[in-house]
Each structure stands twice: as C-alpha cells, then as structure tokens.
Amino acid sequence: MKAALIFLVFTLASANLLAETVRIPIGQQGEHSQATPQTGDSKAQVLEKYGDPTQQSGPVGDPAIYRWDYQDFVVYFEDDRVIHAVIKFEPKVASDS
Template identity: 35%
Template structure:
C-alpha cells in the first residue's frame, strides 16, 4: 500500500473515531420521527434556579456524576414525567419518560 494511501486511511479512521456519538429518544405515533416532548418542560439553557422556580422541586436530585477534567459536572433532577440533565448549573437536555409524551398532531402526511 502506498504511503499516501496509508496516511489518508489513517486520517479518515481518526476522524471517524473522533466524532461524538449522539442519541435521542424518538416517538413514531404517525410514522414521522419527532423528539418526545411535553407541552411544558424545561428547555436548554435554563438555570437550576429557573427550573425550580417554574416547575417546582424535583422528586429526586441525583448526585453530580464525576467527569473528566475540564468537563462540566452533570447533575440530574427527576420529575414525574421527565428527567432534566444539567451541565454545571444549566439545562442541557430534558428526557421525557416513556409513555408520558403527548402525541403530536396528525400532519396529514401518509
């Protein structure tokens, strides 16, 4: 194998392995992929104080998980219908518990 081809393949493999893995829960009530959402839930960027003020105290506050150096501390608050994930003191994601998402309106598409 030529040196150029070998370096190119190594670079491509490095890029593929460096890509972050993403996952999202989806609901397919009418065959169209949509993120599970509630009519009222915390949104990205809200502070812990804003979430507590607007949605009340969580049922459970899970201790911060240890992370690698230079990464934010991840904390989870569990509510009846969803779990809120915080990086340091800000919402990064809200995960709706299974079966709690409201069904999206039919879009008229087959």
C-alpha cells in the same frame, strides 16, 4: 460440508427477506404536550417554573452532570445549566375487552 453451506446460504437469504426496518420521524414518535425545561435554563429557573424534583442525583463526572427527576420528565444539567430534558414514556397497554 457442501450441504451445510447451502443450508446456511438459504437461511441467511430467507432471514433477509423477513427483515424490515420501520422508520418513524422524531416528530411523529409520540404525542405529548408536556412542557419541559429548555436547554440553557438555570437550576433556579427550573425550580421556579416546575418546583422541587421528586429525586436528584449527581454530580457525576467532569464537567459535573446532575439529574433531576420529575413525575413526567427528567432534566439533565451540566453544572448549573439544562443540557437536556426527556419526557418519561409510559407504554399504553391494550385492553382485552
């Protein structure tokens, strides 16, 4: 029992030595120049500026939440107003050559 406890203590201690937290500020988490709808824009404004979405879903919940998918971003609406726009992330694959 004592040996198991000692083993557990050393295992946990060594695990803490190997753990590392990397913090990257939001503004540095990726490069993008993609324009997206602004919070508060209406659905009509989004349609006028970005055209028809490739897919729409909703309403879900109360208040009604809608999701519009575009090629490079997703827009979330509460009723008729944008509450958030998210750029789709396409991971870069390293080449072997």
